[in-house]
Amino acid sequence: MAGRTMNDFRILRLLALFGALALAACNPAGNAASDPGEPPLAGARIGGPFTLISQDGKTVRDTDFAGKYRILYFGYTFCPDVCPVDVQNLMAGFKLFEKMNPEAAAKVQPLFITVDPERDTPQVLKEFTANFHPRLMGLTGSLDAIRQVASAYIVLFQKQDSADPKAYLVNHTRQAYLMGPTGEPVALLTQDGKPQLIADELAKWVR
Template sequence: MYRLFPALALTLALPLAACGGGTRSEPPLAGARIGGPFTLTNQDGQTVRDTDFAGKYRIVYFGYTYCPDVCPTDMAKIGQAMKQLDKEAPRAAAKVVPIFITVDPERDTPAAIKQFVANFHPRVVGLTGSPAAIAAVAKSYAVYFKKQPPGPGGGYMVDHLAVAFLMGPNGEPIASLPIDKDGPAIAEQVKHWVQ
């Protein structure tokens, strides 16, 4: 259901392979065309712009609340990482905002997103918007998604790229976080890059 397209896989993997000895000087995604301006709606129904996060590191994850397995699992790992950072590196944790952006704006109202993100960490910001706004922000983050045909009961799935980007205080891409691993692995990567 979740696919990593070869070109994007190469974009994400090559810089990581070149990273090598753990030096903080050159982030794996430095110079990648990932991220950009957006205006969306948060879980409280308020308008949120990318500039509202200026000065903060961001963990950006795209998913949807009706996702049966991958999205809640990935968000639980991000929440676990944030809780670990809160305990072990509170100064770094205070600089990080976890952001969940829906790829299913037709069903993911602010109320639905509020209920979903509350399960993971109190500082998770959940964002939705018009289908056009979501398509634009997903494109700027190089995130593929596609609504599948409805099943017999009318429900549907949304195929999408499952990736968590760590973005810097100016909105610049830093790294793709290891959501295929666990919360501690994500926390270690965040501690490595957040200064």
């Protein structure tokens, strides 16, 4: 992908492994007020400007979320298993964080960015996101726009051949990010763990 190398991808996978291990040792939510130190993704070349279309059919830019933390997950609504489960886990963790600290949670915008813009129209995304959280926003756009934002976030995706042109699968990088108020990368979020792990990680970084 433009502007990225396979070395970037290898670094991200190592960060993912580190992040998964770090979650097991993170402080419980009750200690979130203590200084957690430098975010694990500080300085990483992840993220960048984008212009996409929201589930309400409106143009959305990355600058629209200035001052907000962002949970970003790339997937697609026709995914038969992994994406819905990942999003369910992430939003369950986010809901728990809302109960723990509503004021901090209000500073977070969860985003679902499709890697299948051909089928994921705004209406399809709106129906999908409504299943998980009222504040989860689905984003789509042209294929070029999706490629650009995926490249910026080191997300790889590829449409698979299918005998039925409407029933294809899309292979993609499975990753969830917590981005900071200025769009800076903060941490990776586990999609596999219990909601408490996700809530604790959010409590660790969201201020």
